[in-house]
Amino acid sequence: MASFVIDSELYKGIYGSEEMNKVFSDESLLQKWLDAEAALAIAEAEVGLIPEEAxxxxxxxxxxxxLDMPTISKGIVDTSHPLITLIRSLEKICDGDAGGYVHWGATTQDIMDTAVVLQIKEAQDIVSAQLKTFLETCLTLAVKHKETIMPGRTHGQHALPVTLGYKMAIWADEIGRHLERLEEGKKRYLxxxxxxxxGTLASISESGLEVQEKYCRILGLEQPTITWHVGRDGFAEFASIIAMISGTIGKIANEIINLQRSEIGEIEEGFAMGKVGSSTMPHKRNPMVCEYVVGLTxxxxxxxxxxxxxxxxxxxxxxxxxxxxxxxxPQICMMTSGGIQQLQGVLEGLIxxxxxxxxxxYLLQGLIVSENLMLKLGKYVGRQVAHDIIYDVSMKAFEEKRPLLETALEHKEIMIHMDEExxxxxxxxxxxxxxxxxxxxxxEKKWSPLVINQTNR
Incomplete structure (x- = not known):
């Protein structure tokens, strides 16, 4: 019986992606323990440490x-040890004396750490593929809307005009940098x-580094310079990158939420008949998916x-x-993957x-480009004097709820240097x-090759 949101039949479609959930399933984890044990045995046989037949x-x-999952599960509880039951189980099913060579020279953390790394390696591949698709969507929308003019906002207030494509290009550039971080981080945490x-390899010191190199090569992982039993900076780095990716996804979702406000209404999470915003207010078209994404972040x-x-x-x-x-x-990988998947659908159906x-x-009747008028006037009277003049006419326009054009045309010093046109x-x-x-x-020029390479792969 499921008791956590990721496994819940009710909620798992919100909190994760099916592909990522499989990576961190019990079956996947147990197989990766076994993969590590197998790779160790093969590596040790290659240097003559254990028999090749074994x-x-x-x-x-x-x-x-x-192996029997219930036996492994019960054994972890009974022994208070996370791996010994698997080692014993694998030893028992091996023919001859091969079982006596299982886990030779290793410690539990060697196998379990390696299994986690194998999981995050798969997880990184999934996240990278999702991000490249997401990047492609952002770039496509950015190019499509690069001349779609809208109010730019700073501190929640109108600032200067921008374009929707410009806003989306900022999203795309951030996603591109995350992809670079994931690629560059591989050599440090995989x-x-x-x-x-x-951590000294004393158990097989005469061939320890050679076994270690072969073991890592078989598993497709980097060989460490020294043990990282207590050096957990690699996982901290990976977690940081995943958290930053989630932060970008959450930021985009939150921006859509804000721009969908009734008072703004500039963009909207995709809508189709049957989508319900409220159980009591029939008129609501809430950005529900974006809210899910922000929550996941x-x-x-x-x-x-x-x-x-x-x-x-x-x-x-x-x-x-x-x-x-x-x-x-597992949680941060699954939930980040789920967030990307959810927001991908939002962008594909964005209104x-x-x-x-x-x-x-034009809501502020010209005030949004007061800077332009100030700089043009500054050519004649200097920037600071121009700022003071345009400040005065802007505040007058604001307080009297009149167009800035009217109050500017009434100001003598402005009209000395400019005509009405x-x-x-x-x-x-x-x-x-x-x-x-x-x-x-x-x-688009910087990141489109990354998208093209993904498409051609």
Whole structure:
């Protein structure tokens, strides 16, 4: 019976993605323990440490279907040890004396750490693929809307005109940087763990590094320079990147929520008949999916902080924080993947209300481009004097609820240097979007090769 939101038949569609949930399933974890044990046996046989026949037998029997899950589960409780029952079970099903070579020279943490790394390796591949698809969608929307003018906002207030494509290009650029971080981080945290009881490889010291190199190579992992039993910075880095990815996804979702407000209404989470916003207010079209995503981000970022706690290890081994990794790493991966999946659907069905953007652009009757008028006037009277003049006419327009054009035309010093047509042209919001379109082109040029490579793979 499921008792957690990720496994819940009711909620799992909100909290995770099916593909990622499989990576962190019990079946997947147990198989990765077995994969590590098999790789160790093969590596040791290659250097003549154990018989080749024993290694082949161990590798052949190290399959999930050969073991009994209830026995493993009960054994973990009965022994208070996370791995000994699996070791004993694998030993029993191996023919001949092969079972006596299972787990040779290893310590429990070697196998369990390696299994977690194998899981996050798969998880990273899934997240990277999701992000590349998401990046492609952001770039497509950015190019499509690079000239769709809307109010830019700072501190929750109208600032200067921007374009929707410019806003989306910022999202895309951030996603691209996350993909770079994931790629660059591989060499630091996708490392195998095989170091023995105190990390010194004393149990097989004569061939320890050679076995370790082969073990990591078989598993497709990096070989560490030294044991990382108590060096958990790799997991902290991975958790940080995942938390940042989730933060970007949450930021985008939150922006859509805000821009969908009834008073703004510029963009809207996709809607189809049958989607219900409220159980009591029939008219509601709530950004429910985006709200789910923001909620997931909060959970991910708080859980990811356990990665920093886990760096505080004692002596040569410490289980007090090691235990947290089995919980928080799966959760942040599953929930981040779920958030990306949810928001991908939102962007694919995004509704853009361009007429509301245009209406809002003129909401302040010219005040949104007061900077343009100030800078043009500054050419004649200096920037600070111009600022003071435009401040006065802007506050007058604001307080009297009149167009800035009217109050500007009434100001003698402005009219000494400009005629009415100049003032009017300087207060046209559509003429003051800066380099929005060029920035979209720059972002598209930088990251589109990444998307093309993903598509062609």
């Amino acid at each position: 290694a082949r037998e161990i590798a052949q029997k190290a399959k999930f279907d050969n 490392m195998g763990q095989f170091a023995g009881a105190a 909060r959970i991910v970022q708080r859980n990811a902080s356990l990665g920093f706690d886990g760096m505080m290890q004692e002596h040569e081994r410490d289980m007090t924080f090691w235990l947290t990794e089995w919980s928080y790493l 853009v209300h361009q007429e509301n953007m245009t209406k809002n652009l 100049e003032v009017r042209s300087h207060l046209n919001p559509k003429s003051y979007i800066g380099l929005c379109t060029q920035f979209v082109d720059r972002v």
